[in-house]
Amino acid sequence: MSAQIDATTRAHTVRAITQGYARERGPLLLVLHAVQAELGHIDDADIPAIADVLNLSVAEVHGVVSFYKDFRTEPPAAHVVQVCRAEACQALGAQPLFAAATEAASARNGVEVEEIFCFGNCALGPTVSLDGRLHGRVDEARLSELMGQWA
Amino acid sequence: MNGVQVYVPRDSSAVSVGAHEVAAALEQEAGVRLLRNGSRGMLWAEPLVEVVTERGRIGYPNVSAADVPGLVEQGMLTGADVGGCLGVVEEHEWLASQHRVSFARVGVIEPTDITAYAEHGGWAGLHRALSMDPADVVEEVVTSGLRGRGGAGFPTGIKWRTVLQAEADVKFVCCNLDEGDSGTFADRVLAEGDPFTLIEGMLITAHAVGATEGFVYVRSEYPDAIVTLRRAIDIAYAHGYLGADVQGSSLSFDLQVRVGAGAYICGEETSMLDSLEGRRGEVRAKPPIPALSGLFGRPTVVNNLLSFAAVPMILADGGEAYAARGTGRSRGTQVCQLAGNIARGGIVEVDFGITVRELLEGYGGGTRSGRPIKTAQLGGPLGAYLHPDQFDVPMDYEALAEAGAMVGHGGMVLFDDTVDMAGMARFAMEFCAAESCGKCTPCRVGSVRGVETIDRIRGGQDREKNLVLLQDLCATMTKGSLCAMGGLTPMPVTSALKHFPEDFDVAPGSDLADLTPTDSDNLQATQHSAISERSTT
Numbered sequence: 054m055s056a057q058i059d060a061t062t063r064a065h066t067v068r069a070i071t072q073g074y075a076r077e078r079g080p081l082l083l084v085l086h087a088v089q090a091e092l093g094h095i096d097d098a099d100i101p102a103i104a105d106v107l108n109l110s111v112a113e114v115h116g117v118v119s120f121y122k123d124f125r126t127e128p129p130a131a132h133v134v135q136v137c138r139a140e141a142c143q144a145l146g147a148q149p150l151f152a153a154a155t156e157a158a159s160a161r162n163g164v165e166v167e168e169i170f171c172f173g174n175c176a177l178g179p180t181v182s183l184d185g186r187l188h189g190r191v192d193e194a195r196l197s198e199l200m201g202q203w204a
Numbered sequence: 205m206n207g208v209q210v211y212v213p214r215d216s217s218a219v220s221v222g223a224h225e226v227a228a229a230l231e232q233e234a235g236v237r238l239l240r241n242g243s244r245g246m247l248w249a250e251p252l253v254e255v256v257t258e259r260g261r262i263g264y265p266n267v268s269a270a271d272v273p274g275l276v277e278q279g280m281l282t283g284a285d286v287g288g289c290l291g292v293v294e295e296h297e298w299l300a301s302q303h304r305v306s307f308a309r310v311g312v313i314e315p316t317d318i319t320a321y322a323e324h325g326g327w328a329g330l331h332r333a334l335s336m337d338p339a340d341v342v343e344e345v346v347t348s349g350l351r352g353r354g355g356a357g358f359p360t361g362i363k364w365r366t367v368l369q370a371e372a373d374v375k376f377v378c379c380n381l382d383e384g385d386s387g388t389f390a391d392r393v394l395a396e397g398d399p400f401t402l403i404e405g406m407l408i409t410a411h412a413v414g415a416t417e418g419f420v421y422v423r424s425e426y427p428d429a430i431v432t433l434r435r436a437i438d439i440a441y442a443h444g445y446l447g448a449d450v451q452g453s454s455l456s457f458d459l460q461v462r463v464g465a466g467a468y469i470c471g472e473e474t475s476m477l478d479s480l481e482g483r484r485g486e487v488r489a490k491p492p493i494p495a496l497s498g499l500f501g502r503p504t505v506v507n508n509l510l511s512f513a514a515v516p517m518i519l520a521d522g523g524e525a526y527a528a529r530g531t532g533r534s535r536g537t538q539v540c541q542l543a544g545n546i547a548r549g550g551i552v553e554v555d556f557g558i559t560v561r562e563l564l565e566g567y568g569g570g571t572r573s574g575r576p577i578k579t580a581q582l583g584g585p586l587g588a589y590l591h592p593d594q595f596d597v598p599m600d601y602e603a604l605a606e607a608g609a610m611v612g613h614g615g616m617v618l619f620d621d622t623v624d625m626a627g628m629a630r631f632a633m634e635f636c637a638a639e640s641c642g643k644c645t646p647c648r649v650g651s652v653r654g655v656e657t658i659d660r661i662r663g664g665q666d667r668e669k670n671l672v673l674l675q676d677l678c679a680t681m682t683k684g685s686l687c688a689m690g691g692l693t694p695m696p697v698t699s700a701l702k703h704f705p706e707d708f709d710v711a712p713g714s715d716l717a718d719l720t721p722t723d724s725d726n727l728q729a730t731q732h733s734a735i736s737e738r739s740t741t
Contacts, residue, residue, distance in 0.1 A: 078500065081482030086424075086463060113483075120484040121465030123424050139386030140581055141617045143631070144544035145572070170468060170585075170635065172425050173389035174217050175617065176247035176542060176549025185427070189220035 060098065066091065067099045071106040081107060081117055085124055094125045131163035132203050135182040138168045141175035146192070150179050153193045157200055164203065207237035208281045209256035213311065215243035215396050216428040217389070222268055223251040229272035235281065242397020244311030245551030246298060254293055257283035263290035298548065298567060303529065305537045306513040307390075307553045310397035316435050318443055321400045327445075329516035333408045334453045341412040342368055345515065347523030349535030354380055354471075354508030355583065355612045355688070357601045360515075363505060366495040367413040370503035375415040377406050377457075377505045378480065378498070379512055381422040381429070382464050382471040385584025387543040387615030390551055391509040395422070395429040399436035403459065405512030407450060408519055409505055410457040418459040419499070421476050424466055433461050468639040472687050473506040475641060486641045487687045508613070510539055531557035534600045534611075542568045544580075544617035554599075561595035564618055575620035579703070581628075583612020585635055586692035588699035589625065608699060610692075625704035630658045632696040640689060647690025650681040654697065661708055671701075671708075671716045 058066075070087045074080040084103055088095055095118055104114045118124045136151045151168060158164040174180040177189035183199055191199070212218075212227040230236050230253070246252055249265035262283040264275065271287065278286040290296050304310075313320040321327070333341045346361030367375060379402060383391040395402060406418050422430050437459055440446045448456045462480055464470050470479045474488035477499050498504025514536060518526045527535045534556035540563050542549045547569035554563075564570070564580055571577055579589045588609035590597075597607045604611055619628075633654035640647045654677055660670045678694035685691040701708055705717035 079480055079482035082462065082465060082479065083482075086465070116484050117482070120486075121467050123465035139635075140585060140628070140631070141387045141543040141615075143628075144617055144619045144623065169425065170639070171384055171386045172216075173383060173392040174220050175387045175389050175544065175615070176546065177217050177221055177250065178544070180220065187216055187220040189217060 058092075063092065063096070064098070064102055067102045068106055071103050075106055081109070081114065082121075085118060085121075089124060093128045097126065130165040132184055133165055133167060134158060134200065135167045135169045137170070137172055137174070137178065137180040139171040139175075141171075142178035142180055145178045147179045150181070150191065150193060150196060154181070154196060154200075157197065161203075164200070207235045209237050209239055210281070211239045211241045211254040211256075211261065212251060213243045214240040214315075214428075215250075215311075215393060216426075217247050217393070218243050218250040218252070219428075221250050225269035226251045226253060226267050226272060229269040233272065233276050233281070239314055241313060242310045242315050243393055243551075244293065244299065245307060245393060245553075246293075246296075246548075247550040248548040249290065252290075252293070253280075255281055255283055259283060260292035260294060263293035263296065264288070265290055302553050303537055303555055304553045305517050305526070306401070306510060306539060307394065307398075307551060308517070309401065310394055310551075313398070315397050315399055315432055316439055318400060318439050321398075325520070326400055326516070327404060329519035330404050330407050330445075331451070333411050333519045334451065334455060338368060338412050338414060341408065341519065344523040345412070345518060348514075348518045348526040349523075349530070349533070350511065350514055350518065350526065351534070351601065352508060353510035353514070353539070353613065354473075355385075355610070357611065360507060360511050363495050363507075364409065364413050366493070367415070367503045367505050370496055372503050374417065375413055375503045375505075376499045377409045377413070377415045377418040378476070378507075379406060379418070379420040379509055380471060380473060380476055380506055381420055381426070381509050382468075382476060383426070383509075383613065384423060384468040384471045385586075385613050385615055387581065387617035388541050388584060388613045389543070390539045390541050390614065392426050392429050393551060394509060394513055395426070396432050399433050400440065401513050401516060402433070402509055403436060403440050403445065405515040406459060407445065407455070407457055408515050409507070409512065411453075411455050413503075413505055415505065416456055416458065418457060419480055420459065420461045421464060421470070421480055422461055423464045423470075430461055430463055437461065467641075468635075469641040469687075469689055472689060474687070476506065477504065484641070486643045487689075489686060510613075529555040531555070531598065531600050532602055534602070538599050538611065539614050540599065541613075541615045542618070543615060545571045545573055545620050546618045547572050556600055557598050559596050559598050560590065560616065563599070564595065564616060568618060571618060571620040573620045573622075575622065577618060578621045578623050579619050579625065579700075581617045581619075581696060582615070583610040584615055585632060586688060586695055587612050587615075588695050589628065589703060590699070591703040594703075608695075608702075610695070625700040625707040626658065626662050627707075629697045629700040629708075630655060630662070632693055632700075633658060636689060636693040644684070644686040644690060646681045646684035647686070647693070650677055650685075650690060651693060653677055654681075654693075658697075664709065667709065668716060671710070674701075 071084045074083045100114045104111045154166045158166045181191045253264045253267045254261040275287045309324050342364045350360040351357040467485045469475045470485040475485040479485040494504045540552045552567045636651035642648045657674045681690045
């Protein structure tokens with residue numbers, strides 16, 4: 054992920070990524086995942102370029118970007134905490150844990166909290182992912198310890 | 205290679221409680237040859253370290269990295285009875301009493317070791333299938349009685365027969381690995397622990413129906429499964445199990461992984477197909493059915509991972525051997541997943557017919573908190589909440605439907621007596637509002653109105669009127685929604701109210717607690733057809 058790149062370089066990169074998948078069947082999700090992995094988010098300015106290469110309308114690409122929760126249109130924060138709020142984790146206190154994560158994140162810069170519905174770790178909940186790393190059996194003390202590593 | 209063989213799972217659940225750190229600590233010990241298996245499904249014991257000895261693989265549960273030097277010093281590497289040792293893992297009652305068919309190799313071998321896969325019975329089903337006429341392969345699966353494991357329970361062989369008989373320039377096989385239901389994780393554990401079983405099942409399907417291309421649609425919340433499957437597919441290509449002329453036969457089959465993007469609804473098969481086509485994952489109206497007009501309008505087999513995973517054994521041992529297990533019209537084994545507030549959560553693969561009580565109280569050992577059981581939700585977020593008085597119902601599609609519940613994908617989530625069922629009913633509507641694809645009004649609008657109505661009931665505002673309104677709303681969603689998302693969201697809501705009216709400040713036995721519309725038979729029939737035709741994983 055590059056922090057700041059100029060618009061021309063970005064547009065060139067987006068086109069190159071899109072062309073790399075253009076021959077696949079139904080390539081749009083592949084392209085969007087790849088753009089986000091490379092550039093951190095899908096910018097409004099990327100959408101016409103993707104649409105052009107794939108011969109889709111801008112509306113079609115925009116519709117797909119906005120439908121799926123994974124696709125972000127703003128750069129991510131430095132750290133992302135994802136807390137599972139689905140039933141199996143709720144049975145072990147996921148709701149207060151989510152509230153605690155939200156409160157802890159609001160007290161510091163560069164941390165964002167997302168709710169997730171299930172990581173498939175339902176026998177070892179509550180489950181939290183920090184910057185993509187999965188943790189099971191997380192209580193508030195453990196969450197605080199894990200987030201403390203970013204201090 | 206020298207040294208004591210020691211297995212430490214690399215399954216993501218095991219890793220979530222420290223398996224990588226345990227593996228790193230063991231690598232520091234002299235004389236250890238580390239192997240990374242999948243999980244045995246005894247998730248309550250993770251990280252579960254297994255040491256290979258003359259007696260068998262000796263298990264050490266819940267090991268932490270800090271425990272390792274002490275355990276080694278006390279003789280763990282020779283199988284000493286220390287650290288809560290489970291003895292020979294395969295002889296442990298929790299595992300030994302199961303009947304593992306689809307999960308026979310999971311946790312036993314290293315997931316992407318194709319040699320170990322073959323040594324443990326892998327490819328036998330494929331080789332037999334390739335020697336048979338495609339129509340005979342389909343009939344073998346019909347004979348087995350296998351029903352779709354994603355939740356719909358539609359007979360797999362019948363679906364395949366439709367695709368086989370369809371004429372087209374290209375046909376597809378798609379695996380639905382968008383396992384979004386809370387409380388279910390069997391697809392993930394199998395994909396991470398024994399990916400070649402899925403590949404073999406899909407190859408047999410391709411041969412049976414005449415398909416040449418396949419996709420595995422994996423949810424993005426399962427990054428380790430994605431990596432493992434992609435590696436396994438590369439290895440299968442390198443060994444001539446994918447691509448042109450599979451193992452010297454006339455079968456050609458290309459397979460790739462596609463990753464979802466955080467939409468629960470894409471577990472519904474037609475939404476999944478739209479997503480695979482690179483579009484918004486919106487539900488399609490049926491007909492046409494995907495078997496005739498599926499991916500890119502071509503005949504397509506869409507099955508859940510667990511359905512494909514049952515196929516290699518059915519072909520290896522014959523459909524009748526599979527059908528000999530189970531009960532009634534539910535044949536073979538069910539992969540049950542014990543989750544939530546449970547003492548011994550994990551994967552229990554047993555013949556259909558076992559009771560919910562045997563699973564939750566027997567295998568599961570009751571709640572993790574030690575408090576009394578209040579309820580269990582069966583079959584994911586669209587499944588019913590059961591009262592403990594109902595726990596003697598057997599795992600059987602028809603018996604559960606009669607009890608107002610469903611098998612779904614085999615997940616069950618246990619709750620202790622601290623849970624507020626009015627809150628869970630609200631959450632069911634909230635989840636539907638968050639995850640609805642938006643295509644049909646009963647689901648898109650009904651779920652939002654459902655949250656508001658339940659809030660008013662909980663707030664004591666016109667409780668009686670709002671309960672009647674909720675009843676009406678649930679009937680509309682059940683009967684009027686396009687797929688199981690809106691059609692089944694009322695199930696957790698109505699079951700919560702029916703069995704736990706006190707949580708809604710409704711007197712037990714009151715008519716207001718029973719939201720089932722008066723034409724209940726009609727509703728049951730509608731629900732059943734919603735489940736059987738519109739699978740949501």
